[in-house]
Amino acid sequence: MIVTITMNPSIDISYPLESFQLNTVNRLSNTRKTAGGKGLNVTRVLKQLNHEVIASGLLGGYVGEGIKAELNAASISHQFAEISGNTRNCIAILHEGKQTEILESGPIIQAEEVQSFLTQLDDLIPTAEVLTISGSLPQGVPEDFYVEVIKRCNDFEKPVVLDCSGKALQQVLSSPYKPCLIKPNQEELSELLGISLEDPASIKNALMNDLFTGIQWVVISLGAQGAVAKHQDTFYRVTIPKIDVENPVGSGDATVAGFAAAIAEGKDAKALLKRGNVLGMLNAQEAVTGAVNLANYQQLFDQIEVTTF
Structure with missing residues (x-):
């Protein structure tokens, strides 16, 4: 079983517009609303892969109840800690090949609500093959919270895939408790190290930094240019084919x-x-966030090139 952790979930609202006009009314007829937050997108894709998965994190209020209802309708197991605040909404405006996001910060979490989640997590960790941690921390949760979660997973020798940025990632990289895999993008890596990264060679050099010692996998996503990855002492360049992008959110x-x-x-x-x-590309080809058409899986899989460098 795979456990996904989403500490700051949301209802994701997508507004596709041919053009986006400032300071006036924009009308549309095709609004999409889905249970979101990065970890719930992970959950839906794992469900489509027929992996046993359980979604965890924090939920509250009428928005939280809506997320639970959507997960139930999709037969996705979940075990969230309840919070007193109302879970947030996040808006993505898709216009003229661009994506403008408006993200609510979410409710302020109380200390006892954090502890309630950790108590539930302690029951889930021993049953998991892998755990994923995705996204930002809500207000009220300590910056080093992911360090505590990874420590508990390390105690049971359970691999963790971590997808976060900023201070939460810095706290993890500075701690003795390590995830199995992290996946910052090029911009996030540049911000983390305070340097400009122009090409795969400069990224490879950056990944030799002692900050990444002890992490089995560091994967740097480059969007349409693929990825650069470090697995222990081996570096990989991932080249992906060009695709028609319908909706990049959640890729x-x-x-x-x-x-x-x-x-x-x-x-x-x-x-x-x-x-x-390949799953990132399949998601980008779909209008719905966290959806993949596995009928196209093998064709794209065979076109991806992975080389050492």
């Missing part, structure tokens, strides 16, 4: 789902990188 989360599935399945390095990247 990174689909990639995380692929990595988690590959770890659970005991795949080798190249298969892991291909599995993650």
